[in-house]
Amino acid sequence: MPRAEDLVLVSVDDHIVEPPTLFDNHLPDKWKDYAPKFVRKDDGTDVWVYEGQEIPNIGLNAVAGRPPEEYNIEPTSLDEIRRGCWDVDERVQDMNRNGVLGSMNFPSFVQFAGQLFSRSKDLDMGLNMLRAYNDWHIDEWCGTHPDRLIPLSIPPIWDPQLMADEVRRVSKKGCHAVTFSESPSKLGWPSIFGDHWDPFFAACQDEGMVICLHIGSSSTILAVEEGAPIDIMITLTPLNTMQAATDLVWSPVLRKFPQLQFALSEGGTGWLPYWLERIDYVFEQHKYWTGQDFGDKLPSEVAREHFTFCFISDRVGVDERYKIGLDAITWECDYPHSDSTWPNSPEMLVKQFDGVPDDEVNKMSHLNAMRIFQFDPFSVRPKEKCTVGALRAEVMD
Amino acid sequence: MPRAEDLVLVSVDDHIVEPPTLFDNHLPDKWKDYAPKFVRKDDGTDVWVYEGQEIPNIGLNAVAGRPPEEYNIEPTSLDEIRRGCWDVDERVQDMNRNGVLGSMNFPSFVQFAGQLFSRSKDLDMGLNMLRAYNDWHIDEWCGTHPDRLIPLSIPPIWDPQLMADEVRRVSKKGCHAVTFSESPSKLGWPSIFGDHWDPFFAACQDEGMVICLHIGSSSTILAVEEGAPIDIMITLTPLNTMQAATDLVWSPVLRKFPQLQFALSEGGTGWLPYWLERIDYVFEQHKYWTGQDFGDKLPSEVAREHFTFCFISDRVGVDERYKIGLDAITWECDYPHSDSTWPNSPEMLVKQFDGVPDDEVNKMSHLNAMRIFQFDPFSVRPKEKCTVGALRAEVMD
Numbered sequence: 001m002p003r004a005e006d007l008v009l010v011s012v013d014d015h016i017v018e019p020p021t022l023f024d025n026h027l028p029d030k031w032k033d034y035a036p037k038f039v040r041k042d043d044g045t046d047v048w049v050y051e052g053q054e055i056p057n058i059g060l061n062a063v064a065g066r067p068p069e070e071y072n073i074e075p076t077s078l079d080e081i082r083r084g085c086w087d088v089d090e091r092v093q094d095m096n097r098n099g100v101l102g103s104m105n106f107p108s109f110v111q112f113a114g115q116l117f118s119r120s121k122d123l124d125m126g127l128n129m130l131r132a133y134n135d136w137h138i139d140e141w142c143g144t145h146p147d148r149l150i151p152l153s154i155p156p157i158w159d160p161q162l163m164a165d166e167v168r169r170v171s172k173k174g175c176h177a178v179t180f181s182e183s184p185s186k187l188g189w190p191s192i193f194g195d196h197w198d199p200f201f202a203a204c205q206d207e208g209m210v211i212c213l214h215i216g217s218s219s220t221i222l223a224v225e226e227g228a229p230i231d232i233m234i235t236l237t238p239l240n241t242m243q244a245a246t247d248l249v250w251s252p253v254l255r256k257f258p259q260l261q262f263a264l265s266e267g268g269t270g271w272l273p274y275w276l277e278r279i280d281y282v283f284e285q286h287k288y289w290t291g292q293d294f295g296d297k298l299p300s301e302v303a304r305e306h307f308t309f310c311f312i313s314d315r316v317g318v319d320e321r322y323k324i325g326l327d328a329i330t331w332e333c334d335y336p337h338s339d340s341t342w343p344n345s346p347e348m349l350v351k352q353f354d355g356v357p358d359d360e361v362n363k364m365s366h367l368n369a370m371r372i373f374q375f376d377p378f379s380v381r382p383k384e385k386c387t388v389g390a391l392r393a394e395v396m397d
Numbered sequence: 398m399p400r401a402e403d404l405v406l407v408s409v410d411d412h413i414v415e416p417p418t419l420f421d422n423h424l425p426d427k428w429k430d431y432a433p434k435f436v437r438k439d440d441g442t443d444v445w446v447y448e449g450q451e452i453p454n455i456g457l458n459a460v461a462g463r464p465p466e467e468y469n470i471e472p473t474s475l476d477e478i479r480r481g482c483w484d485v486d487e488r489v490q491d492m493n494r495n496g497v498l499g500s501m502n503f504p505s506f507v508q509f510a511g512q513l514f515s516r517s518k519d520l521d522m523g524l525n526m527l528r529a530y531n532d533w534h535i536d537e538w539c540g541t542h543p544d545r546l547i548p549l550s551i552p553p554i555w556d557p558q559l560m561a562d563e564v565r566r567v568s569k570k571g572c573h574a575v576t577f578s579e580s581p582s583k584l585g586w587p588s589i590f591g592d593h594w595d596p597f598f599a600a601c602q603d604e605g606m607v608i609c610l611h612i613g614s615s616s617t618i619l620a621v622e623e624g625a626p627i628d629i630m631i632t633l634t635p636l637n638t639m640q641a642a643t644d645l646v647w648s649p650v651l652r653k654f655p656q657l658q659f660a661l662s663e664g665g666t667g668w669l670p671y672w673l674e675r676i677d678y679v680f681e682q683h684k685y686w687t688g689q690d691f692g693d694k695l696p697s698e699v700a701r702e703h704f705t706f707c708f709i710s711d712r713v714g715v716d717e718r719y720k721i722g723l724d725a726i727t728w729e730c731d732y733p734h735s736d737s738t739w740p741n742s743p744e745m746l747v748k749q750f751d752g753v754p755d756d757e758v759n760k761m762s763h764l765n766a767m768r769i770f771q772f773d774p775f776s777v778r779p780k781e782k783c784t785v786g787a788l789r790a791e792v793m794d
Contacts, residue, residue, distance in 0.1 A: 068685035185623070193624035226582070227590035231647040231687050234679045235672075239636055250628040270671025273713040275632075277667060281710055282631045285736060288465035290628050313678055316670040316720070323713070339682060 001354045002361055004346035005389030010102035010366040010375065011345075012150075012310050013214070013265045013332035016141065017062050017078070017085040017108050018048075025140065026132035034125050035132065036109075036116075045076040048109050051121055055109050064094070064336030071338040085336050088141050092148050096395045098343045099388025100333055101366065102377055104150040104177065104212075105141070106265070107133075112217035113181045114154030123158060130156050131166070138175050147380035150373050151175035152212065157189065160196060164203035171207040176374045177263070178204065180211045182244035183218035192251050205257045210308070210372060214265040215240050234339075241267030242275060245307060249279055249299050250292065254306045261372070263308040266332060266339075269317025272309060272324045276300040304328060308372050312339055318352050318364070326360060330369040346388045398751045399758055401743035402786030407499035407763040407772065408742075409547075409707050410611070410662045410729035413538065414459050414475070414482040414505050415445075422537065423529035431522050432529070433506075433513075442473040445506050448518055452506050459505075461491070461733030461740075468735045482733050485538050489545050493792045495740045496785025497730055498763065499774055501547040501574065501609075502538070503662070504530075509614035510578045511551030520555060527553050528563070535572050544777035547770050548572035549609065554586065557593060561600035568604040573771045574660070575601065577608045579641035580615035589648050602654045607705070607769060611662040612637050631736075638664030639672060642704060646676055646696050647689065651703045658769070660705040663729060663736075666714025669706060669721045673697040701725060705769050709736055715749050715761070723757060727766040743785045 020038035027035055036050035048055040062081040063071050075081045084094035095103055110116040110133060117133075120126025134153045142149035153170040155178055156162040167178055180200075181187050190196035204211055215237050241264045248254055248262065279299040283292055294302050310330040311317050321329055331349065334340040341348045353361045370376065377386060384390060417435035424432055433447035445452040459478040460468050472478045481491035492500055507513040507530060514530075517523025531550045539546035550567040552575055553559040564575055577597075578584050587593035601608055612634050638661045645651055645659065676696040680689055691699055707727040708714050718726055728746070731737040738745045750758045767773065774783060781787060 068683070070686065071683065072686040191624055193626075227588055228644065229590075229647045229687060229689065231679055231683065231689055232643050234683060235643045235647070235676055236640060238675070239639065242636065243633060246629050246632045247625065250626045250632070268671065268675070270674060271668050274665065274667025274671070274711070277711065277713055278635070278665070279632055282628055286465070286468065286628065286631060289467065289469040290626060292626065292628055314671070314674065316674055316717070320713070320717075 001350050002356075002358065004099070004350045005387060005392070007099065007346050007349060007388045008362065008366045008383075008386050009098075009100045009331065009333075009345065009349070009388060010150075010369040010377075011100055011333035011335070012104050012263065012308075012330045012369050012373070014103045014105050014335040015062070015085075015108060015337060016105045016137075017081060017336075018110070019086040020078075022136050023129070023132055026135040027128065031125070031128055035129055040077070046078055050116065055116070061338055062336045063338045064340060064342050082336060088144050088149075092145050093395055094335065094342070095148060096391045098333065098335070099346045099391050101386045101391065102148055102150055102369070102375055103333065103335070104152050104373065105137075106152065106179065106212075106214055107137075107154055110154060111219070112214045113157050113179050113184075113187070115157060115187060115219075117154075117156065118158040126158075127156050127162060130154060131169070134166070134170055134175070135173075138170060138173050147377040150177065150369075150375045152177045152179060154179050155200065157181070157184070157187075160199040163200040167200065167203040167207055167209050171209060176208060177210045177212055179217065180213060181217045182213045182215070182240055183247065186218040192247060192253055197253075198256070201253060201257045201260055205260045208259075208261075208374070210261045210263050212263045212265045213241070213244050213267075215267060218244075237266075238268040238271065242271055245275070245303065246279070248306070249303050254302055255294065258305075260306060261308065262306055263310070263330075263372070265310060266312075266334065267309060268314055269309045269311040269324055269329055270314045270320070272317065273320040276303060276323065279303065308368070312341060313348055313352060315352050318356060321356075321360065321364070326363055327368055329364045330372065331365055398747050399753075399755065401496070401747045402784060402789070404496065404743050404746060404785045405759065405763045405780075405783050406495075406497045406728065406730075406742065406746070406785060407547075407766040407774075408497055408730035408732070409501050409660065409705075409727045409766050409770070411500045411502050411732040412459070412482075412505060412734060413502045413534075414478060414733075415507070416483040417475075419533050420526070420529055423532040424525065428522070428525055432526055437474070443475055447513065452513070458735055459733045460735045461737060479733060485541050485546075489542050490792055491732065491739070492545060493788045495730065495732070496743045496788050498783045498788065499545055499547055499766070499772055500730065500732070501549050501770065502534075503549065503576065503609075503611055504534075504551055507551060508616070509611045510554050510576050510581075510584070512554060512584060512616075514551075514553065515555040523555075524553050524559060527551060528566070531563070531567055531572070532570075535567060535570050544774040547574065547766075547772045549574045549576060551576050552597065554578070554581070554584075557596040560594075560597040564597065564600040564604055564606050568606060573605060574607045574609055576614065577610055578614045579610045579612070579637055580644065583615040589644060589650055594650075595653070598650060598654045598657055602657045605656075605658075605771070607658045607660050609660045609662045610638070610641050610664075612664060615641075635663075635665040635668065639668055642672070642700065643676070645703070646700050651699055652691070655702075657703060658705065659703055660707070660727075660769070662707060663709075663731065664706060665711055666706045666708040666721055666726055667711045667717070669714065670717040673700060673720065676700065705765070709738060710745055710749060712749050715753060718753075718757065718761070723760055724765055726761045727769065728762055
């Protein structure tokens with residue numbers, strides 16, 4: 001078993017609860033009045049207000065540090081959640097407490113694919129807000145700690161040409177990842193089976209921008225029967241990822257954009273050996289009448305060329321890493337959500353990595369994530385200061 | 398690699414296209430007029446007519462023996478499908494051609510859980526028809542070849558007490574399996590989260606009756622986006638099984654009926670190592686607030702006690718057989734559907750079983766199925782006449 005303190009950890013999926021100051025430094029004064037505002041209401045709850053609409057779920061599922069008995073009580077104000085959820089310096093301290101070197105952070109109140117801004121009454125102004133959001137995220141949130149945080153942008157999902165423009169703009173600022181939806185048609189946009197999204201996909205391919213499809217980004221959860229325990233929904237969330245990956249493999253997208261890269265965020269890994277075998281079986285058994293054609297490749301090979309996977313805790317995925325593709329597996333912490341292993345991720349991970357050679361552990365724990373998202377903390381921070389042990393030693397408590 | 402001709406194969410999932418003579422010998426004359434009738438229409442298509450309703454899909458997906466290029470052309474009459482689909486003597490010949498010793502057959506035009514009869518205008522008469530169906534299936538279809546066919550009954554799903562009565566009735570006739578729905582609430586009946594089905598479950602537990610949940614038995618397929626290739630739907634069908642198993646594990650059913658057995662028919666096996674790990678992770682991570690309690694067990698242990706799994710072609714499931722549970726894995730042929738490996742099942746299976754010890758192959762290929770469904774062909778037929786090689790030698794072509 002590897003030693004927990006020797007691990008180097010880069011997490012490809014954590015979450016921000018956006019801070020009240022988000023729009024302060026990234027909009028000209030004349031537009032600030034139009035920006036979403038953080039408001040504490042008389043009842044003590046915190047909300048964002050945008051164009052007259054209240055968005056109440058500021059603390060949605062931000063339960064890190066709580067006793068597990070209280071995971072079901074939604075926090076409703078910043079006072080009820082860890083400061084690390086929304087304060088970047090405290091976030092880095094919480095990463096240190098968990099020995100995590102690097103982290104990529106998904107948005108909360110603007111939704112996974114930035115849908116909030118697509119509902120702007122004035123979409124031109126919405127685009128200004130979205131760019132300000134990305135600038136804040138890249139320059140302020142990540143820019144304060146470039147050796148610790150991996151930038152992730154959101155797309156103006158209402159216009160594929162604007163999406164392409166924004167991809168090119170943030171790419172110049174050093175951001176190499178963008179969110180998108182598992183299933184845009186479930187959000188009311190065209191599906192991936194036509195050519196609607198081609199300008200966006202083309203820009204991502206050109207810029208080496210990884211498209212991150214987070215579970216829940218279709219704003220759809222699998223239908224759960226009346227009276228059914230909540231555990232069912234929690235168990236089945238990775239199925240949305242399996243569906244998104246299946247859609248992409250059989251769609252023209254991967255064949256039209258052979259360099260395009262997708263990250264299946266919070267999708268798990270243990271189902272992949274089965275799924276990769278299943279898509280090849282479906283292909284070999286049915287291609288004669290469905291007309292699918294991958295040239296001289298199998299669909300599983302195409303999938304491996306285009307997808308990056310990640311896991312929180314998934315021994316089957318580690319055991320079957322050669323079938324999945326050792327270079328495509330990354331790890332995630334999911335701070336501050338209730339599925340997270342924070343602050344005991346290293347201790348849980350060494351059990352997952354029991355019996356795995358060091359070079360393979362390193363790929364899954366950090367090297368793959370660094371390569372895929374062009375994240376190079378070692379150029380700033382000496383490698384010996386990047387281990388779980390070294391980072392934990394930097395915090396007092 | 399085991400030799401194909403040495404395998405002994407018992408398939409737990411194949412399909413009947415019901416023959417025109419179904420109701421001829423199992424109803425008193427006075428009721429025969431009310432029975433579904435097999436009618437050849439002027440346009441050459443065959444339909445069943447029940448209470449004025451036409452049920453046209455007589456040949457639905459019965460494509461065994463066709464060139465794969467034509468799998469998408471639905472046969473519409475008996476003339477267009479193999480005689481083995483509906484003629485039991487020819488069925489046994491087709492089993493011989495594929496070296497298959499035993500087979501359990503699911504219904505077609507009455508639907509997986511016998512829903513057709515639940516729509517009867519007169520449910521008392523519907524019950525007569527359903528009993529006649531079961532008598533035909535047990536006494537005539539299976540009874541003609543008791544060493545080759547495993548009986549499977551359908552339930553009067555509209556009344557749990559009648560279901561219990563029918564379970565006890567067919568049990569006396571030597572039938573140890575009954576169909577049910579993956580998700581009865583999707584068929585318009587109460588869900589499994591209340592106590593509606595308890596009389597049925599109790600009878601099944603008492604009688605050692607295995608409840609078979611076939612994919613598609615919720616009459617629901619996962620939503621596929623407009624313009625999406627059909628391959629997506631084919632790839633994702635096993636997800637319905639994962640959902641059904643998840644519902645059962647977190648429901649009170651398995652804890653209320655500790656001996657109850659379910660077969661997840663056509664559900665595949667390769668996803669199980671992931672799923673078993675996932676339900677334990679969800680339990681350990683969330684039990685404090687969801688309140689789930691399995692006594693001194695983990696949910697994966699409870700699942701292993703109650704479920705039987707099966708695969709058509711699934712190397713991952715074979716590789717991970719210890720994690721799944723070697724005694725819970727069975728094999729299926731899926732004759733005459735388009736996912737079937739007929740008539741090359743033995744040749745495909747030996748590749749799946751490459752490197753697996755003989756005693757473990759025997760469990761997955763036939764011993765588990767024989768134990769679970771109380772099927773004992775060796776008492777009728779000498780074991781050396783049960784192998785692929787021996788059975789294939791009995792057919793001329």
